[in-house]
Amino acid sequence: MPKFYLSTPIYYINDVPHIGHAYTTIVADVLARYHRLKGAEVFFLTGTDENSQKNFEAARVADERDLKKYLDKMSAKWQSTWDLLGISNDDFIRTTEKRHLDAVKKFWLKVQKNGDIYQGTYEGFYCVGCEAFVTETDLVDSNCAIHKKPAKKIKEKNYFFRLTNYRDALIKHIADNPDFIQPIKRRNEIINYIKDFMTDVSISRQNFVCGIPVPNHRQQAIYVWFDALINYLTAIDYGAKTIKGKVLFKKLWPADLQLIGKDILKFHAALWPAMLMSADLPLPQTIFAHGYFTINGDKMSKSLGNVVDPVELAKIYSNDAIRWFLLSEIKFGEDGDFSLVRLKDGYNNKLANELGNLVHRVLSMTEKYCDNKVPKFSAAAEGLDPLCEIDIWRDFESAMDHFRFDEALGVIWKVVATANQLIDKEKPWDLAKNDNTRGRLNDLMYNLLETLRQLGWLLLPIMPETAEKIWTQLGLSIEKEKAKAMDKAKIWGGLRAEIKIIKGEPIFPKIV
Numbered sequence: 122m123p124k125f126y127l128s129t130p131i132y133y134i135n136d137v138p139h140i141g142h143a144y145t146t147i148v149a150d151v152l153a154r155y156h157r158l159k160g161a162e163v164f165f166l167t168g169t170d171e172n173s174q175k176n177f178e179a180a181r182v183a184d185e186r187d188l189k190k191y192l193d194k195m196s197a198k199w200q201s202t203w204d205l206l207g208i209s210n211d212d213f214i215r216t217t218e219k220r221h222l223d224a225v226k227k228f229w230l231k232v233q234k235n236g237d238i239y240q241g242t243y244e245g246f247y248c249v250g251c252e253a254f255v256t257e258t259d260l261v262d263s264n265c266a267i268h269k270k271p272a273k274k275i276k277e278k279n280y281f282f283r284l285t286n287y288r289d290a291l292i293k294h295i296a297d298n299p300d301f302i303q304p305i306k307r308r309n310e311i312i313n314y315i316k317d318f319m320t321d322v323s324i325s326r327q328n329f330v331c332g333i334p335v336p337n338h339r340q341q342a343i344y345v346w347f348d349a350l351i352n353y354l355t356a357i358d359y360g361a362k363t364i365k366g367k368v369l370f371k372k373l374w375p376a377d378l379q380l381i382g383k384d385i386l387k388f389h390a391a392l393w394p395a396m397l398m399s400a401d402l403p404l405p406q407t408i409f410a411h412g413y414f415t416i417n418g419d420k421m422s423k424s425l426g427n428v429v430d431p432v433e434l435a436k437i438y439s440n441d442a443i444r445w446f447l448l449s450e451i452k453f454g455e456d457g458d459f460s461l462v463r464l465k466d467g468y469n470n471k472l473a474n475e476l477g478n479l480v481h482r483v484l485s486m487t488e489k490y491c492d493n494k495v496p497k498f499s500a501a502a503e504g505l506d507p508l509c510e511i512d513i514w515r516d517f518e519s520a521m522d523h524f525r526f527d528e529a530l531g532v533i534w535k536v537v538a539t540a541n542q543l544i545d546k547e548k549p550w551d552l553a554k555n556d557n558t559r560g561r562l563n564d565l566m567y568n569l570l571e572t573l574r575q576l577g578w579l580l581l582p583i584m585p586e587t588a589e590k591i592w593t594q595l596g597l598s599i600e601k602e603k604a605k606a607m608d609k610a611k612i613w614g615g616l617r618a619e620i621k622i623i624k625g626e627p628i629f630p631k632i633v
């Protein structure tokens with residue numbers, strides 16, 4: 122069985138998740154479900170980045186004196202958000218867990234032994250918002266260009282990582298592996314950075330209030346990014362000494378896909394692979410950076426009051442509607458814009474009127490003309506070809522394999538539109554009036570019902586709750602249907618005749 126190990130970034134927990142975090146996590150969930158359908162043993166990781174000064178300061182603002190209590194509370198909030206949104210992660214890592222501390226220690230000592238850690242003096246700026254050492258060129262009037270707050274000038278003795286040792290190896294690896302950094306514009310961006318701007322980086326802080334202590338030097342804490350990146354190894358037992366842990370690590374590493382936002386490209390596409398090279402570990406197959414998104418054209422920010430809470434939104438529209446909207450609206454990898462008006466219009470037009478209405482009308486007609494049962498299909502009559510054939514599946518899989526989720530949804534909606542058109546053309550209500558056309562009516566209805574079953578399969582990774590609702594209304598057992606291998610499930614004609622359908626309420630009730 123092939124494996125597929127994918128991850129989201131781990132998130133800072135100085136605030137609750139917003140729609141941008143949900144976007145990354147939802148995309149990861151879609152891909153995890155898709156690869157499970159294709160028969161891979163999937164390991165889907167997300168988690169929280171807890172050794173950060175940002176979290177420490179947020180705890181103080183929240184008047185929580187006990188940092189651990191604050192971290193526990195906030196991390197639980199993130200976990201429950203993903204549960205409410207139906208995210209199917211296999212593990213949730215917190216970087217304050219013992220397993221992570223063990224892995225970080227092991228990693229540090231390995232890199233140190235390989236000669237890539239040295240002591241030096243750091244003199245420069247640090248932005249707490251970025252949790253990054255910044256250079257004068259990153260500042261505008263002594264403020265961080267992103268956070269618009271003054272960066273702190275610091276001068277301290279700390280440890281450095283010989284990042285520049287890996288300049289040539291990184292450039293070569295990126296050139297030899299065109300899928301390594303995606304999309305292309307991010308690859309070009311990172312090559313420029315590695316060639317012209319990359320320097321050795323400070324990887325520890327002196328007398329620090331939070332953070333993992335440097336092994337054998339407790340007055341120093343490990344720089345939060347150096348610790349955080351190692352989470353991708355920790356979760357698959359890099360730090361474990363047990364045989365079971367070693368087997369798991371060997372099986373799952375290197376990761377197949379690491380999803381990130383473009384703001385953390387440098388850390389993931391330069392520092393992280395160099396750290397891995399230094400620790401004698403292979404690099405992930407693909408690092409994919411998605412774009413930013415704005416809300417009605419504006420940057421999402423607390424001060425603008427336009428921060429979107431994904432859980433509140435899902436209460437109104439459903440988890441699947443949010444998934445559908447984010448994936449169809451934004452080309453993955455590009456910047457995008459989120460608009461409540463477009464969400465509502467899209468929901469009513471595409472989900473309620475097109476998909477929801479197709480399901481409801483086909484089941485209503487089955488009830489009315491076919492005694493509530495799936496009719497027998499007699500012959501492939503003229504004009505009643507299967508609506509969901511090999512070419513549909515091929516286009517769908519090709520889009521999914523290339524992160525083109527908007528196109529994958531386009532393929533699904535092509536099937537929906539064709540089915541709706543077929544009903545309008547064949548007019549089952551007329552076919553039902555005449556005994557001579559009974560056979561054609563049965564064949565038409567079978568064709569439409571089987572199309573719904575197949576739509577369930579196409580929708581399963583992207584809109585899992587909708588897929589299950591469709592199958593339930595078709596009278597199928599969700600468990601039995603899901604237990605099929607995708608290759609078998611997509612063969613036309615899998616719906617047995619005589620099954621009693623269970624027409625329910627419309628799956629996407631209109632929202633006014």
Ligand SMILES: [Zn+2]
Pocket residue numbers: 248249250251252265266267268269
């Ligand atoms: Zn900043």
